[in-house]
Each structure stands twice: as C-alpha cells, then as structure tokens.
Amino acid sequence: MTFDIDLxxxxxxxxxxxxxxxxxxxIVSGLLGLMLAVCLLLMRISGKWYLSFxxxxxxxxxxxxxxxxxxxxxxxxxxxxxxVRDSILWPILREPMxxxxxxxxxxxxxxxxxxxxxxxxxVSKGVLEAGSxxxxxxxxxxxxxxAPIATRLALPAYSNDVISLLKxxxxxxxxxxxxxTGIARTIVADTxxxxxxxxxxxxxxxxxxxxxxxxxxxIERYLGRYTEREG
Amino acid sequence: xxxxxxxxxxxxxxxxKFFGSFQALKNINLEVHRGERIxxxxxxxxxxxxxxxxxxxxxxxxxxHIIIDGKELTDQVxxxxxxxxxxxxxxxxxxxxxxxTIVKNLMLAQQLVRxxxxxxxxxxxxxxxxxxxxxxxxxxxxxxxxxxxxxRVAIARALCMKPEIMLFDEPxxxxxxxxxxxxxxxxxxxAKEGMTMICVTHEMGFARSVAxxxxxxxxxEIVEEAPPTEFFDNPKSERTKKFLSQILTH
Amino acid sequence: xxxLTGWWDDYLWGAVVVGxxxxxxxxxxxxxxLLGAMAKISNSRTAQKIxxxxxxxxxxxxxxxxxxLLYFGSAITLTAIAxxxxxxxxxxxxxxxxxxxxxxxxxxxxxxxxxxxxxxxGVSPGSIEAARALGMSNLQTFxxxxxxxxxxxxxxxxxxxxxxxxxxxxxxxxxxxNETMFVAKQAITVTGKPFTMYIxxxxxxxxxxxxxxxxxMGLEKFGERTTxxxx
Numbered sequence: 001m002t003f004d005i006d007l008x009x010x011x012x013x014x015x016x017x018x019x020x021x022x023x024x025x026x027i028v029s030g031l032l033g034l035m036l037a038v039c040l041l042l043m044r045i046s047g048k049w050y051l052s053f054x055x056x057x058x059x060x061x062x063x064x065x066x067x068x069x070x071x072x073x074x075x076x077x078x079x080x081x082x083x084v085r086d087s088i089l090w091p092i093l094r095e096p097m098x099x100x101x102x103x104x105x106x107x108x109x110x111x112x113x114x115x116x117x118x119x120x121x122x123v124s125k126g127v128l129e130a131g132s133x134x135x136x137x138x139x140x141x142x143x144x145x146x147a148p149i150a151t152r153l154a155l156p157a158y159s160n161d162v163i164s165l166l167k168x169x170x171x172x173x174x175x176x177x178x179x180x181t182g183i184a185r186t187i188v189a190d191t192x193x194x195x196x197x198x199x200x201x202x203x204x205x206x207x208x209x210x211x212x213x214x215x216x217x218x219i220e221r222y223l224g225r226y227t228e229r230e231g
Numbered sequence: 232x233x234x235x236x237x238x239x240x241x242x243x244x245x246x247x248k249f250f251g252s253f254q255a256l257k258n259i260n261l262e263v264h265r266g267e268r269i270x271x272x273x274x275x276x277x278x279x280x281x282x283x284x285x286x287x288x289x290x291x292x293x294x295x296h297i298i299i300d301g302k303e304l305t306d307q308v309x310x311x312x313x314x315x316x317x318x319x320x321x322x323x324x325x326x327x328x329x330x331x332t333i334v335k336n337l338m339l340a341q342q343l344v345r346x347x348x349x350x351x352x353x354x355x356x357x358x359x360x361x362x363x364x365x366x367x368x369x370x371x372x373x374x375x376x377x378x379x380x381x382x383r384v385a386i387a388r389a390l391c392m393k394p395e396i397m398l399f400d401e402p403x404x405x406x407x408x409x410x411x412x413x414x415x416x417x418x419x420x421x422a423k424e425g426m427t428m429i430c431v432t433h434e435m436g437f438a439r440s441v442a443x444x445x446x447x448x449x450x451x452e453i454v455e456e457a458p459p460t461e462f463f464d465n466p467k468s469e470r471t472k473k474f475l476s477q478i479l480t481h
Numbered sequence: 482x483x484x485l486t487g488w489w490d491d492y493l494w495g496a497v498v499v500g501x502x503x504x505x506x507x508x509x510x511x512x513x514x515l516l517g518a519m520a521k522i523s524n525s526r527t528a529q530k531i532x533x534x535x536x537x538x539x540x541x542x543x544x545x546x547x548x549x550l551l552y553f554g555s556a557i558t559l560t561a562i563a564x565x566x567x568x569x570x571x572x573x574x575x576x577x578x579x580x581x582x583x584x585x586x587x588x589x590x591x592x593x594x595x596x597x598x599x600x601x602x603g604v605s606p607g608s609i610e611a612a613r614a615l616g617m618s619n620l621q622t623f624x625x626x627x628x629x630x631x632x633x634x635x636x637x638x639x640x641x642x643x644x645x646x647x648x649x650x651x652x653x654x655x656x657x658x659n660e661t662m663f664v665a666k667q668a669i670t671v672t673g674k675p676f677t678m679y680i681x682x683x684x685x686x687x688x689x690x691x692x693x694x695x696x697x698m699g700l701e702k703f704g705e706r707t708t709x710x711x712x
Contacts, residue, residue, distance in 0.1 A: 069679060
C-alpha cells in the first residue's frame with residue numbers, strides 16, 4: 001500500500017475549486033443565521049409568552065434533531081407539497097444551494113440564539129440596576145449596556161459555532177453540491193484512494209479552522225481591552 | 232421651584248414589602264425634608280437596603296404610599312422615570328459600566344435621559360470628576376481604578392444627573408479600610424453643601440458627625456429615630472441598645 | 482399518514498440501531514476522552530503533543546469526512562492486509578456500524594477530552610489540600626474528593642456530548658447503516674412521500690434528544706442535592 005503523492009498534487013487544486021462554494025455556504029448562512037438568531041433572542045427574552053414560547057419550540061426542534069435530517073427535509077421533503085412548488089420561495093428551494101443555505105441558516109440560528117442568551121444572562125445585574133437608577137429606559141439599557149457586554153461574553157462560544165458551521169457545510173455534498181467535500185467524494189469514487197484524498201481535504205479544513213480561531217482571537221482581544229488591568 | 236421647606240421631599244406612609252411570604256418592610260413611616268441627612272443602620276436583613284431601593288423603585292412596595300417631591304410613586308413608567316431623574320443612587324458594588332471609559336460612564340445617562348449634547352455632558356462629567364478629585368482617570372476603564380476611586384466615580388456619575396436626593400446603599404462596605412476615608416470625605420463634602428441624603432451604612436463615625444437623624448431598623452421595622460447625640464448616648468429601645476453594643480465595642 | 486402503515490416496524494428497528502450506536506459510542510467516547518484528558522494533564526511532553534494533535538484533528542475536520550475516511554480507508558487497509566494472507570480475497574468489508582461508531586466516538590471524544598480536563602483541573606485545590614492535611618491517601622482523595630466534584634463540573638457539557646453522539650448517528654446512514662434515515666430512504670422510493678418519512682426520522686431523533694436531556698437534568702438535580710438552597 002503506497003501513499004500516492006502525485007494523486008494528492010493532482011487532486012488538491014480540484015478540491016480547492018470547491019472553496020468558493022464552501023465559503024459561500026459559510027458566510028451567507030452565518031450572516032443570515034446571526035440575524036435570525038438576534039430575532040429569536042429578542043423573542044426569547046421579551047417576557048411575552050406568545051413570543052418566547054414559539055422561539056423556545058423552534059430552538060428545541062432545531063437543536064434536538066440532526067442537521068442532516070433538516071437538510072433532507074428541506075431538499076427532498078418540501079417538494080412533496082404543491083403549495084411549496086407554487087410559492088415564491090420555489091426558485092430558492094428548488095436549487096440544492098438554496099436548500100443548503102436555508103437549512104444551515106435555520107440550524108445555526110437556533111444554536112447562536114442560545115449562545116447570545118448566555119451572554120445576556122452573564123451581564124451583571126448591578127450594572128443594569130445602575131442604569132435603571134440613572135433613569136435609563138429598558139430599550140436604552142439593552143442597547144448601551146446589555147448588548148455590548150453580552151457580545152463580548154458570547155464571543156468564545158460563537159467562534160466555536162462558526163467552526164461547527166464550517167464543518168456542517170460539508171454536508172451540502174450529500175445533496176449534490178460540489179463543495180470541497182463533494183468534489184473529494186467524486187474523486188475517491190473514481191480513484192479508490194480515500195486516504196490520500198480525504199486526509200488532504202481534512203488538512204484543508206483544519207487550516208480553515210485555525211484561521212477562524214485566529215480571527216476570533218483577535219476580535220476577542222480588541223473587544224476585551226477594557227478587561228485588561230493596566231499598570 | 233416654589234416648594235416650602237415644610238413639605239417633606241420624601242414621604243413614606245404605611246409601606247409594606249413582601250418577598251413571597253417573607254415580610255421585608257413592616258409599616259414604614261418616614262419623612263425626609265430637603266437638606267436633611269439621614270443615616271439608616273441596623274443588623275443584616277433588617278430591610279434597610281430594601282427600604283431605600285423602594286424609593287427609586289428598584290424594589291416595588293406592596294402597600295402604602297411613597298411620595299417623592301409631591302409625586303406619588305406608582306407602576307407607571309413615567310412616574311418611575313420622573314422619580315429616578317431626581318434621585319441618585321450609589322451602590323455597595325459601585326456598578327460602573329465596565330465597557331466604557333470613566334468619562335463615558337458619567338456622560339451616558341446625561342445624553343440618554345437628560346438629552347444633553349455630548350459637549351455639555353462632557354463638561355458636567357469633568358466638573359464632577361474634579362469634585363471627587365480624580366479628573367486624570369477620565370479616559371481609563373473602571374477595571375484600572377482602585378475600589379475607592381471607582382466608588383468616587385460612581386458618586387460623580389449620580390451627581391452628574393443633578394439629583395435632588397442622593398441614596399447611598401452601604402457605599403463603603405465593599406472597600407478596603409485604607410480607601411474608605413476618601414469616599415467618606417466626598418460624602419461629607421456633599422452633606423456640607425446641603426444635599427438631601429439617605430445613607431445606609433455601618434460607619435458610625437460618619438453618622439455621628441454628619442447625620443441630622445439616625446434611623447435604626449430591625450426585622451423590617453423602624454425601631455428608633457433620633458438625632459445622633461440622643462441616639463448614641465440615650466438609646467431608648469432594648470434592640471437599639473443591643474445593636475449599638477455589638478457594633479461599637481471591638 | 483397512511484403512507485406510514487407498514488413502515489412503523491422498520492422505523493422501530495432503525496431506532497433500536499440508533500440506540501445501539503449510542504451505547505457503544507458513549508463507552509468509546511468516554512474512553513477516548515479520558516485517555517486524551519490524562520495525556521494532556523500528564524507530565525509527558527509526547528503524550529501532551531499527541532493529545533493536542535488528536536483534539537486539533539478531530540475538532541477541525543467535518544464529521545462526514547471522518548466517517549467516510551474511516552469507512553473506506555479501513556476497508557482498503559483491511560483488504561490489503563487480508564490479501565497478504567490470502568491473495569484470492571477481493572474485498573474486505575467493514576460493517577458501517579463499527580466504522581461509524583468508532584468515527585463519532587473519536588470526534589466527540591476530542592471534545593470530551595477538553596471537558597474532562599477542565600473538570601479535573603476545576604476541582605478546588607483547597608479541597609485537595611484539606612484531604613491531604615487530614616491524612617487521606619492519593620487514591621482516597623481521588624475517589625472521595627476528586628471524582629464527586631469532577632462529574633458535577635463535567636455533567637452539563639457531557640450532556641451536550643451525548644446529544645452530539647445521537648445526532649451524528651444520522652450521518653452514519655451515508656455509509657449504509659440501517660438506522661432511521663436509511664429506512665426513510667427506502668420508504669420514500671415506495672411511497673413517494675419524502676417529507677412525511679423524514680419528519681418521522683426527525684421526531685425519533687427529537688425523542689432521543691429529549692430523553693437524554695431529561696436524564697441529564699435529573700442527574701444535575703441529583704448532583705445538586707447537597708448544594709441546593711445555598712445562597
């Protein structure tokens with residue numbers, strides 16, 4: 001059994017062609033998911049049961065089921081309904097990319113909203129009381145006190161979630177999308193060389209992960225500058 | 232403002248407060264006039280903090296009336312905010328905004344609540360930072376300051392709102408002994424200028440020299456109320472005597 | 482709903498397979514996690530480096546990739562080894578159950594390494610010192626002081642690891658494991674109702690997640706019975 005370096009050299013560029021798709025899945029789903037997560041968070045902490053309860057149910061379902069199932073339900077399952085096929089969303093839901101982005105967005109939003117909620121719960125009560133005592137309204141306290149502090153608290157957990165999202169993009173290959181993993185699987189099917197192909201692909205993902213960690217490390221250091229003692 | 236000094240600035244009538252089934256305040260009746268300096272003392276759990284936190288609605292009273300500067304304190308958000316603009320509070324744990332510089336800490340509420348411009352807010356902020364003698368710390372973050380400095384900033388932050396009344400909730404209890412004095416000095420200065428203040432504290436030296444009246448609370452009730460000389464030299468109630476003997480001898 | 486008649490049996494067996502994967506991968510995950518944690522805490526630089534490599538690799542690589550690599554890679558390796566002994570052997574198959582179970586155990590085990598390490602280091606040094614000062618042996622300290630505090634610290638994240646194992650089981654369907662996703666695929670070709678079939682899969686997994694979550698909550702309450710009520 002030999003390790004075919006030539007094969008790696010040939011295949012790597014092919015797999016890297018999928019980087020554009022991987023990044024598109026990661027960034028679009030990440031941003032949309034973050035926006036949805038903030039909405040879910042506001043619903044969750046609103047104190048009104050008709051907002052909080054649906055949000056909790058949503059989070060419970062999307063965190064309690066495998067993301068692969070969610071992808072399959074959206075890609076294979078939704079076309080079962082004529083109402084879906086006739087709706088304005090159909091152009092998006094017909095395409096594998098559209099389905100993948102929708103599924104990843106809905107999934108990551110559930111996790112991120114809980115992460116943000118953890119940050120909100122971590123804001124010290126005393127700081128909020130001081131805001132109240134100074135006459136600040138609930139909205140002002142949330143914008144100027146809770147949001148900045150909670151963001152910093154949530155950052156480590158959020159960076160982990162971004163890494164999870166990166167890994168989830170590989171599942172797009174199961175619905176015919178030619179991301180890096182999709183291309184790799186095709187090559188392996190042709191060449192019967194799983195070690196060379198999959199290991200080199202794994203290294204690409206690991207490097208990606210490093211990059212994300214370094215990026216968030218820098219963001220954490222910048223935002224956390226008021227937590228460092230001087231002198 | 233055309234209020235006669237005869238009308239009390241703060242009036243609490245028959246105030247009760249429950250936490251679940253536990254009664255924290257029992258039939259509190261209290262009047263505070265403009266310019267008066269009140270010290271509230273008593274054992275832990277006596278309800279002293281709860282009482283002053285009811286004044287700015289950080290706690291809600293269940294029965295009775297609280298009337299501040301002629302306005303009754305109710306559930307209405309407008310009433311509550313009107314009161315909070317006139318009442319400043321200093322907390323035991325300072326509660327500075329950790330993610331803002333000192334000067335921003337002092338400016339934020341001025342801009343958001345009093346709707347002042349950035350320049351006006353900054354001027355007032357620097358003025359009070361000088362009053363509490365730490366103008367050079369303006370651009371630092373709270374974490375860089377000592378406890379005593381942070382508490383002085385907290386006092387300045389409350390003063391920036393130009394309140395009629397200042398409430399102090401055990402302002403020196405969380406401080407190292409060496410820095411307690413720098414905070415007490417600021418409070419003494421404030422008292423000398425005629426600020427109406429209610430101060431929950433264990434600092435009996437401060438009480439003796441500054442207070443017009445000392446209120447002793449125990450188990451949710453006001454047990455005794457008297458000017459300092461009378462309070463310390465001639466306590467009337469047994470509970471007051473017991474408390475004084477515990478805190479004055481060691 | 483009629484589409485489902487006749488399929489409930491198959492789904493039930495699929496669920497049983499999910500349960501089997503859970504039990505096996507749970508044991509392996511604990512083993513890998515403990516080994517990794519012990520290696521990281523040990524004084525041996527080599528052990529620490531190996532453990533670090535372990536966590537970096539398996540936390541940075543998409544789960545689907547690990548599963549594919551282990552499945553195809555081990556088949557090729559075992560075939561090559563078998564051919565040494567008997568050149569007539571064409572192909573050695575690795576059961577998807579074991580390839581998948583080992584894969585997800587390695588993956589979640591790399592997260593568990595950090596959890597166990599954190600729990601071990603999180604035991605208050607004061608308690609350990611007190612035990613020593615009272616004359617307790619190392620073993621006694623370990624059993625009566627370290628372990629009780631450790632599992633209380635590790636329980637919440639450990640609950641999440643268990644949930645990850647359950648959800649990652651769905652991925653093993655990609656390499657042919659006969660669990661609920663696989664059943665759904667077959668049912669769809671017969672009934673033509675992909676949404677219905679995948680929703681059942683989702684509900685089964687949600688059921689598993691709920692049971693695990695409730696069990697963890699119960700264990701947390703049990704662990705807090707001595708500290709609850711302390712202010």
